[in-house]
Amino acid sequence: MKFAWIDLRTVPQARLESVVDAAIHTRMRGVLCDDEAVLTSLPPTVTAVTTATVTEERQLRDLGADTAGWVDVHDEPSLRLACAAAVTLPCTVVRFADPTKIPLEIVLAAADRAAGELVTVCADLEEAATVLDVLERGSDGVLLAPSDAAEVFALARLLEAGSEPLPLTTLTVDGIEHHGLGDRVCVDTCTHFAEDEGILVGSYSTGFILCCSETHPLPYMPTRPFRVNAGALHSYVLGPENRTNYLSELRSGSTTLAVNAEGRTRPVTVGRAKLESRPLLTITARSAEGVVVSLTVQDDWHVRVLGPGAKVHNVTELRPGDELLGYLATDQRHVGFPIGEFCREN
Known part of the structure; x- marks a missing residue:
């Protein structure tokens, strides 16, 4: 089942409460935020996400199971690092500088039999729809910074579309x-x-x-x-x-x-x-x-x-x-x- 995390760090303060409420209502998997007060107020149905930026492969073994590794991919060495993280860590967040989906395809192929989950940072809903289908498998999850609550509900509909099995x-x-x-x-x-x-x-x-x-x-x-x-x-x-x-x-x-x-x-x-x-x-x-x-x-x-x-x-x-x-x-x-x-x- 595909899932999404909501990135609250760039959400305008005036819309923050409504976006959080939408994330809770739609049962988004997790919320990423720098404000500890927001994270502690979340119900148990929503995970308070914390990440650690990974810049070297030796850092991978030091990350705990409750922390997602964050890798920025902008060249070949960082792409190799993302592949290693996806294979090693329980959860890896990857942000790609390349607008094509070729680097994502490479990470997905490298982590095809890995037990960990891959979360891809998406700029908008259109990109999220593409990311979820790359190589037919797609990223396990997406991380989206919504502009308002409506985008959270739209993301929820995107995740639901065609993903639920039918009782034949x-x-x-x-x-x-x-x-x-x-x-x-x-x-x-x-x-x-x-x-x-x-x-x-x-x-x-x-x-x-x-x-x-x-x-x-x-x-x-x-x-x-x-x-x-x-x-x-x-x-x-x-x-x-x-x-x-x-x-x-x-x-x-x-x-x-x-x-x-x-x-x-x-x-x-x-x-x-x-x-x-x-x-x-x-x-x-x-x-x-x-x-x-x-x-x-x-x-x-x-x-x-x-x-x-x-x-x-x-x-x-x-x-x-x-x-x-x-x-x-x-x-x-x-x-x-x-x-x-x-x-x-x-």
Whole structure:
């Protein structure tokens, strides 16, 4: 789970109290401050962070487990020091002079199997978003000096986006109905999907089926590990922060949610959404609690959905009784936002 520390040292005095309150409310991991009175007033849910600047490798063994080592990286020797600190210390804070993320990539690679945590100093929220994803692993945490409380809440939303796993459920197929032509959407993303990953799509806002990416071999054509043949254009697709979009709304630059068979999630960027007319079929499935889930997809063997254990099912070969992976949502939707109102979908 990614985390953040809030640096209070440059926060204007007039905004300090509101920023501290925001950090407490959003359960930020820690607060860095030179004012002892502020640190002692923190509740036990927020760590009072202390750091020691490291300029030589021999200092690493002298730091206690309750102190984070701080390394300023501005040349090759300091980069080597940051790598050594990340491998040795329980927690290392690194500030990079280089605006590129190449030095961070080097430190992440050096500390790939280390037990300690790496915290990267970020100038703003945009940089924090990038830092958390570098080399797919990203920094364990970020240190941000916010200008106001709103930035603390925005940082909290950034940490939450796509990071929480989803409780997937087993759905049992009730039936398959074949239709004529309709418009379906292929979602081409800017990432490679794993073999057990896909996106959650459904005709109803309360139920989704895990649609498989094209990472598995196909006859007559190469695999396209960036693509999900997702479903008819009216379908909902689950995205970050419990938001949904219609498949018809996705376009280059949109964000949706990759989900694997264990429920782990990550946000992915859409490169394009490809809409074409194809024969369609509708899968109807039901949860153990009796919740009905519906998904309309292209009527073609190479379109696939995932079952328990990441078992791959070709949609044209599904039969009543087959088990699929899905996600049940309790909320209805209004312009993609969850809302607690009465709504019936058939």
